[in-house]
Amino acid sequence: MIKPWKILESKQTFRDQYLGVRTDRCVREDGHIVPTYHVIEQTPWVTVFPLTDEGKIVLIREYRHAAQKILTAVPGGVSDPGESDWEAVGRRELAEETGYEAREMRLIGTCYPNPAVQDNELHFFLALGCTPTAGQSLDPNEEIEVFEVPYEDFLAYEQLDVQHALHAAGLFYLERYFLKHPELRPAAS
């Protein structure tokens, strides 16, 4: 029976506003020592699936420099230190990245982006009744295109073939949520 490890010693090896690295020395239940385990400490993330009342999903296109690819994705971002209202974070990221506002936000799932390496959680929201209400409000290094496609076309979209894993994870939760709440699934156009 697997048991959690006990932390024997822990030191902060790196720290800035959004990212820390903590290095732990741990012992397992069976006495085995794990001498050095690095944990990346990050604030929670929020990802939003914005739908319009016309059955469209609001998507973004953005250059992702680590992958060196322009990828289609949904809006989302990082919470500020101390924040715990994930719906508010989701609404803010939706507004900043797309200029859209939602009538209603529903939490559809929570996961660990990478539980072996990072300590943070990622919360997924379905944003219902989205409409454009303002312009984008981007960080200096952000450059984001916004467009709408019918949700059904999006699911058949070939660009989903190679994409952002955390976006695919959200789609799993979203499809699962629609199975329980079929009245919310956008109708075929």
Added chain:
Amino acid sequence: MIKPWKILESKQTFRDQYLGVRTDRCVREDGHIVPTYHVIEQTPWVTVFPLTDEGKIVLIREYRHAAQKILTAVPGGVSDPGESDWEAVGRRELAEETGYEAREMRLIGTCYPNPAVQDNELHFFLALGCTPTAGQSLDPNEEIEVFEVPYEDFLAYEQLDVQHALHAAGLFYLERYFLKHPELRPAAS
């Protein structure tokens, strides 16, 4: 129209066998300079969804120290530097973590685990006809429980509610693959 950035300067800020950090100075198409962008360089990852001919999925339970949680997941791991046969990596990780062997492996999707931060891809395989053929072969810090559950029970499993995002991403590809190949979907028991 979004364009890729051009790298003006690039230096290796950290490097070991599996992980590097590269720090780039970039320029956008519109002349805007991105002075410092850290890219985590990692070898590609492979995640496997192992099914038995009895319609069960082979799962693992493992303590994930960053999240400080015991999580249910599917087998997978990191390729060695220079490897490019992802099926072989998947078969190796399946054997090492579970002691199971597959009759057939199918690539069901590829994604970027985190394209803003890491440069690597993650390949998902469906492993068909899995049977236990040997014991596990674990790294010293690994401690992994192996068990089988009917695939349909697994999808309804409440532990999917908060889990490994990269596992949820794979389930999105797997469910999508089953829509195209319904003959492969495990029958309800």
